[in-house]
Amino acid sequence: MNAENNRFPRTPYILLGLGAALFLFGSWWGLFLAPREQYMGDVQRIMYVHVPTAWNWMLAVIFAFVSAVMFLFTSNYKWDSRLEAGLEVSSLLAFLLCCQGSIWAKPTWGVWWDWDPRLTSVAVLLFAFVGIIALRNFVDDAARRAIWSSVATIIAAVDLPIVYFSVKWWNSLHQQPSSPKTVSSDFYIPLRVNAFAILFLMTGFIMLRARLASRRLANEVSTVPLMEAGETA
Amino acid sequence: MRGVVVGGWNYVIAAYSVTTAMLIVYAVSLFVRLTADRGPRTEDKG
């Protein structure tokens, strides 16, 4: 993913348009064409947007983690911009996941929040990333901001599996929520279409957000060594 | 699984509208921030 794509400034917009169209198509399929699920009834249709969001959230977190590691190794500020984009977009997706998850939990288990290990880890990482975004806003020095937020992102991302397993043990008397493996092939198409839809939307968002970040960096820093921030035009 | 969940279209509609609304809001906020950032920069150049 080339975040500061100057040669192709329109790519993120094309991706966003494509993603929006696919999202409409996939959701229409999931809402009206896909058969009603045997046990969950119509509520199961939430999965056609929830599961793709979850997959892409995972990708966004990995993207942020890789950007943080790459920044620490290369000290190239384009990775800092990508990290900023990854943090913000994965927070957006995590927030969406929490909303969808509570809406799913209410009719299924009768409560808004079920302490499901996945949902809880998403929420924990959401808070961690929001904290890192706050840290970025409070640090004025660009070099420190980049290094510190990379370090914090690595620490938070390493925490994710630990949180997942600890919550799983902590709340072990819990049924597994339905996953795509337990649903028949009729349900695959809207799931996959929406997965690509949200992938395109997410990629477009990350590219635009990274562009914004590198612009701000270039505006903010006048010193020469930081000018590899991309976006020289 | 404790039996079939009946109805629940309200929840489905809520989930999809929340998702769509958030995605649109984020897209709009990105556009706004991108265009707002472009302003002072061109002034700098000129």
Place this chain on the structure above:
Amino acid sequence: MRAALRKELLLQWRTRAQIMSVFVFGATSLLLFSFGVGPNSEVLRQFSAGFLWLGLLLSSTLTLAESFHAEMENRALEGLLLLPADPRALYYGKAIANWIQLSLLGTALVPVMVILYDAGTTRVLSLVGIIILGAAGLSAPGTLYAGMTAQVRAKQTLLPLLLFPLIVPALLASVKATSLVILGDPMQTLRSWLLLLASFDAIYWTLCGLLYPRVVED
């Protein structure tokens, strides 16, 4: 590293009045938690482990934030970094000092918990062991984040904001292990919670030590 540790411990000893006030803060929060539940001694006993760890967690943000105070005061951190010492030694010195301090604080809060919540136990050694393990989980990332946020405005807000989500597994395991010790352990699950806590400690003591030199470099 031994020199760094000795420096930290000496510093803590000199500011023991501050440690005392942190203890009073922790004890006060334990008192206040019981007002959140009401005077039901059975329920209070049930929640006592959680309250102990929340009290320790809240107090820890005070001690951790203070641990870089001396360095920030006279820009002494830069001076320390000019020494031919490994910044890792500085980090581990500080982290171990914080660890000791938090373990003592947690141990000191236990009698308060026993009295207020009627949560006595005969397995004092295992309780202290859990507190030491849990304090290790708090102090490793806590020291690293304190090193960052000490140099930032709004540090009082940022440190808990960064630290609290991160230590969820350590908190979970400590609370669970403590309540198993207090309330009894019919399923024999204490060992696996201690294992989780120990692995959390091992991961973060290594990772934070690796990353700390990057945090203080300029």
